Amino acid sequence: MSAARPNDMRVEEILAELVAVDSTSSRSNADIVRLIAARAERAGLCARLFPYTDEAGVKKLQLVAAYPKSFEDGGEVELVLVGHTDTVPFDPAWDEALRLTEREGKLYGRGACDTKGFIAAALAAVEATDLSKLTRPLALVFTADEEVGCLGAKRLAEGRAFRARHAVVGEPTSLVPVRAGKGYCLAEVRVRGREAHSAHPSLGASAITRAARLVSRVERVAEELKGDAHAAFDPPHTTLNVGLIRGGTAKNIIPGECRFTLEWRPVPGQPPERVLELLGREIEEMRREEPEFDCEVRVLRLDGGAETDAGAPLVRALEELTGKRAGAVSFGTEAPQMAELGAAAVVFGPGDIRVAHRTGEFVPASELREAASILGRVIERFCAPRHQ
Numbered sequence: 001m002s003a004a005r006p007n008d009m010r011v012e013e014i015l016a017e018l019v020a021v022d023s024t025s026s027r028s029n030a031d032i033v034r035l036i037a038a039r040a041e042r043a044g045l046c047a048r049l050f051p052y053t054d055e056a057g058v059k060k061l062q063l064v065a066a067y068p069k070s071f072e073d074g075g076e077v078e079l080v081l082v083g084h085t086d087t088v089p090f091d092p093a094w095d096e097a098l099r100l101t102e103r104e105g106k107l108y109g110r111g112a113c114d115t116k117g118f119i120a121a122a123l124a125a126v127e128a129t130d131l132s133k134l135t136r137p138l139a140l141v142f143t144a145d146e147e148v149g150c151l152g153a154k155r156l157a158e159g160r161a162f163r164a165r166h167a168v169v170g171e172p173t174s175l176v177p178v179r180a181g182k183g184y185c186l187a188e189v190r191v192r193g194r195e196a197h198s199a200h201p202s203l204g205a206s207a208i209t210r211a212a213r214l215v216s217r218v219e220r221v222a223e224e225l226k227g228d229a230h231a232a233f234d235p236p237h238t239t240l241n242v243g244l245i246r247g248g249t250a251k252n253i254i255p256g257e258c259r260f261t262l263e264w265r266p267v268p269g270q271p272p273e274r275v276l277e278l279l280g281r282e283i284e285e286m287r288r289e290e291p292e293f294d295c296e297v298r299v300l301r302l303d304g305g306a307e308t309d310a311g312a313p314l315v316r317a318l319e320e321l322t323g324k325r326a327g328a329v330s331f332g333t334e335a336p337q338m339a340e341l342g343a344a345a346v347v348f349g350p351g352d353i354r355v356a357h358r359t360g361e362f363v364p365a366s367e368l369r370e371a372a373s374i375l376g377r378v379i380e381r382f383c384a385p386r387h388q
């Protein structure tokens with residue numbers, strides 16, 4: 001089978017179509033998924049929609065488009081290309097947000113980089129492939145609600161919508177294959193005190209002072225976590241962040257309550273609960289020092305890191321096709337859910353994560369075309385291998 005080269009203009013046209021549809025996570029993504037499903041069907045895939053209603057009552061759609069058409073729900077594919085259809089919100093003053101605009105080789109628009117560029121490249125690659133030559137099943141999977149916690153991918157994983165041996169998870173990695181990612185965890189810590197008139201501190205107990213003492217212990221936990229290093233990452237350890245803090249009601253009242261968020265990004269191999277255990281130990285020590293110390297930890301998210309073996313065939317193939325060594329990223333992706341579905345997952349896509357989520361987000365046109373071409377070759381290697 002000759003290496004099909006996707007039509008360069010086509011991938012940009014597809015991206016322009018995708019960018020024109022506002023698919024901010026808070027809205028329904030039905031329009032963009034229907035558009036993608038229609039394209040996939042025209043290309044010869046069978047498209048299956050997986051609808052659900054999100055927490056706010058908004059209808060969401062996910063798409064599994066597979067070849068051959070006889071592919072059944074829950075079946076196994078050789079290769080899956082996965083991209084999320086939702087984007088972060090955009091500033092209404094950014095007038096290119098929904099109108100793909102090219103300047104100096106860069107394509108600007110919301111989602112151009114994260115992750116509609118990858119979706120366009122995957123569609124262009126499939127459209128340029130002679131599917132009748134494929135001897136092993138292929139699927140394109142397009143998810144919802146990635147930006148708000150990989151909620152769609154988690155549903156697909158729980159529902160065992162399919163199984164896969166290899167997965168390319170689309171995220172802007174500047175065309176560097178990424179085989180390891182940190183997890184993402186979040187908790188809210190609520191510290192209670194006792195309100196009193198600030199002229200009589202001994203009648204109360206300050207929740208803010210208590211929280212401050214706990215936060216400085218969190219810094220110690222962060223230091224301790226440096227001992228569990230994973231060389232593939234920069235920084236090479238689990239990081240912590242107290243990103244929000246709120247407490248008290250007035251300047252002359254001893255504060256009765258203080259809340260803060262604790263976010264951590266665990267390295268693969270470290271249980272995501274590890275930070276909770278260390279935090280729990282610090283809280284116990286504070287209780288021993290002050291029996292009235294009152295604190296509650298509410299876990300909001302607990303996603304561990306994920307890692308694919310450096311010698312996995314997809315890692316090797318993408319290293320060879322890109323000429324770049326596989327690395328690691330510190331942001332969350334849908335790779336862990338693909339691993340749950342059986343796949344050796346590699347994160348890969350056009351565009352730079354550092355410009356994602358910004359006004360003026362863009363993908364370099366040359367990277368977009370290159371991505372389509374590389375994905376086409378990955379499809380051939382895995383789904384139409386010459387030596388079987």
Ligand SMILES: [Zn+2]
Binds near residue numbers: 114115146172
């Ligand atoms: Zn993304």
